[in-house]
């Protein structure tokens with residue numbers, strides 16, 4: 001059993017920022033991550049709103065760079081999956097598939113996963129035309145027709161990428177106004193090879209071995225029609241990765257972790273950072289800030305005790 005001052009769950013922007021901040025101040029820090037550095041941004045080709053990114057930066061470059069920075073500061077990375085957290089005793093114990101890790105403080109930065117549409121054909125055709133990564137799978141659909149589902153920033157950002165590969169992009173949205181940033185909506189709407197279908201829901205993804213089409217219902221007329229597409233990119237929101245925290249920490253109704261402004265959760269010595277946190281605006285700048293705040297709060301907790309850290313508030 002290895003023992004650390006602080007253990008961070010998740011190597012997305014929030015977790016990596018927390019690890020670098022705490023390690024630079026001399027704490028012995030471990031980051032446990034089941035996939036690779038970067039989290040959600042690993043599939044993002046162009047990040048334009050990270051502070052200092054005058055030129056768009058690729059998520060698959062930013063993630064590893066942040067990991068390198070945290071490692072240079074002394075943080076240790078463990079490629080492992082957290083199966084259970086034990087938070088009752090004085091130590092925070094993580095049961096992982098390869099063993100146990102203990103620490104005196106825990107920062108949960110496990111992020112979110114893409115929400116599924118929940119229609120017939122989606123699960124069966126995942127990886128066979130159903131995708132959540134425009135940069136990875138867009139080039140496979142060169143000159144063909146693909147659909148993007150959703151009306152948020154992810155759908156519009158990824159539609160911009162797909163429009164550079166596909167012959168035509170259908171953007172299918174259930175409502176008639178978008179959550180995505182207005183300038184991006186205008187940019188996408190102006191593209192000749194993008195067709196936007198409003199008030200439309202996808203009822204089925206059709207195909208035997210690969211995606212061949214969609215059954216789309218017009219919510220105003222009630223009529224259903226078939227659209228021929230070779231790929232479907234689903235961006236209908238995010239679900240927090242908090243299943244392993246249920247019953248252990250106070251969660252909000254949306255499943256996200258409740259924290260105060262120091263990222264302190266309902267349990268002393270346990271902090272949450274990034275879009276797993278309730279009321280997060282899910283921007284990368286915020287994730288980095290959350291991570292740094294959680295790290296400082298965890299260090300205060302370790303050096304001064306929980307009561308004193310709270311007293312600052």
Ligand code: NAP
Nearest residue numbers: 117150151152153154155174175179235236237238281282
């Ligand atoms: P989101 O903002 O939650 O948008 C999800 C979209 O999917 C909404 O348009 C929603 O429709 C639709 N939707 C939800 N469930 C659906 C269903 N079952 N069937 C059909 N449509 C459904 O998700 P996101 O775009 O992934 O963004 C998540 C967060 O990350 C946001 O806070 C966003 O601002 C942030 N983000 C920022 C950037 C950036 O700054 N460039 C990029 C990506 C993400 P309704 O509108 O009708 O509810």
